[in-house]
Amino acid sequence: MRMMGETGSSSSNDNDDSSSNAHINYPLLSALLAFAIAQSIKVLTTWYKEKRWDLKQLLGSGGMPSSHSATVTALAVAVGFQDGIGGNAFAISFILACVVMYDATGVRLQAGRQAEVLNQIVYELPAEHPLAETRPLRELLGHTPPQVFAGGLLGFFTAGIIHLISQAGN
Structure with a gap:
């Protein structure tokens, strides 16, 4: 990178930068x-x-x-x-x-375990309860x-x- 006030031809750093751009990251x-x-x-x-085969696992957590x-x-x-x-x-x-x-072993793992408990509670609700038809929470979040x-x-x-x-x- 050129500093302010520099003039002239490219420095070796400029050449290194341009050649490295052609390489794979x-x-x-x-x-x-x-x-x-x-x-x-x-x-x-x-x-x-x-x-x-569970191809959903390709993007799941x-x-x-x-x-x-x-x-x-x-x-x-x-x-x-x-x-x-x-x-x-x-x-x-x-x-x-x-x-x-x-985070994977802390917050996200605990959130997944809480989701398991909440899903079990909702599963045991009577059919007439307003939350009985609630979509289950994702349980597999952490590691x-x-x-x-x-x-x-x-x-x-x-x-x-x-x-x-x-x-x-x-």
């Missing part, structure tokens, strides 16, 4: 791939356990492994590989990953610590493999 690719793998694992697990954790971990690890761990981008992505994983850990591992390995592939191409 590995942090974004790592994050999206980790999300897709995690969600696909949920579909395959449901098929294995219940002998049915909850379950093993945590796709939220896989996504943000892959992003942070890929940024760390690409830019180093001393930069602002890594700091932001690392803190984002910590907040998302903490257990093992689900978050598994998602984090998936994200770490996804970013690592993408990094190794990108290095092999250079």
Whole structure:
């Protein structure tokens, strides 16, 4: 980036910026791939356990492994590989990953458990009660610590493999 008052031909930083724009965004690719793998694992697990395909799981939340954790971990690890761990981008992505994983095992997990209790209460209401026909609340919102850990591992390995592939191409 040029400072005010600079003139003349492009600096080497300008050339680096233009050449890097032609390359793939590995942090974004790592994050999206980790999300897709995690969600696909949920579909395959449901098929294995219940002998049915549940494609809604491709976009659903909850379950093993945590796709939220896989996504943000892959992003942070890929940024760390690409830019180093001393930069602002890594700091932001690392803190984002910590907040998302903490929230998945805290607030969202508890909200899902409350939804289970509320759904049971509504189910037991007499048919004439005004809330008896209420649509059930979504129960699978958060993650257990093992689900978050598994998602984090998936994200770490996804970013690592993408990094190794990108290095092999250079």
